[in-house]
Amino acid sequence: MPDLARSFTYMFEDKNWLSKALVGAAFVLLSWFIIGIPFLLGYSIMLVRRSYEDNEVPLPEWENFGDLFTKGLILFVIGIILAIPAVILHFFPCGELLAMLYSLLVALVYPLIVGRYAITNDLNAVFQINEIIDMLRENIATLAAILIMQIIFWIIAMMGILALFIGILFTTFYAMLAVSYLYGKAYQEAVKKAESANIGGGSGDATA
Secondary structure: OOOOHHHHOHHHHOOOHHHHHHHHHHHHHHHOOOOHHHHHHHHHHHHHHHHHOOOOOOOOOOOOHHHHHHHHHHHHHHHHHHHHHHHHHOOOOOHHHHHHHHHHHHHHHHHHHHHHHHHHOOHHHHOOHHHHHHHHHHOHHHHHHHHHHHHHHHHHHHHHHHOOOOHHHHHHHHHHHHHHHHHHHHHHHHHHHHHHHOOOOOOOOOOO
16 A cells, blocks of 8 residues: 555645745646646656656656647546546436446546556557556555545545635646556555466556
8 A cells, every 4th residue: 555644745845945946836826727637647657657666756847848838738538538538428318327336437447547557658558448447456455445545535626726726727737646656556556466366467667
């Protein structure tokens, strides 16, 4: 099980965390106009990879914005693709229940999907469903715990509204840092179990 408690505080170990948070908050603001979303997602991919490699501190620098945008945009499209079945299910009998169950499944496997993309930089790895389901079965308790933690962090993010509303820019970025850390550790744990059980062996090898 990842160190859940450290996800609350690890970012403050970086002596330059405040300046990086200021840039992150600016992109959160831009995300209200869509344009900031790919940059934030691209940054989160770097966070996940560093967490996976036990190199989460210091936080990544805000640089190579073209690469951030490209990788973040790809992750954004992956999210849209994953959401499409939930929309379609609404048109079937008991569709709302089916859509809810599907959304829960996606929420559980999403750390694995992001982790595979962050580490391998390979879209094919993202859609290797059998390997992902095997990892889900082997790590269901960890993934459920991370889902709960993710809900907690997004509640914290929403509390930023209380700080003259502008606080939500910083609490949202803080939540992203925390969740990305957990995603990296969850995928690290899943890869170790997969390698020991020969399930999706080698899926943790970086190609970029």
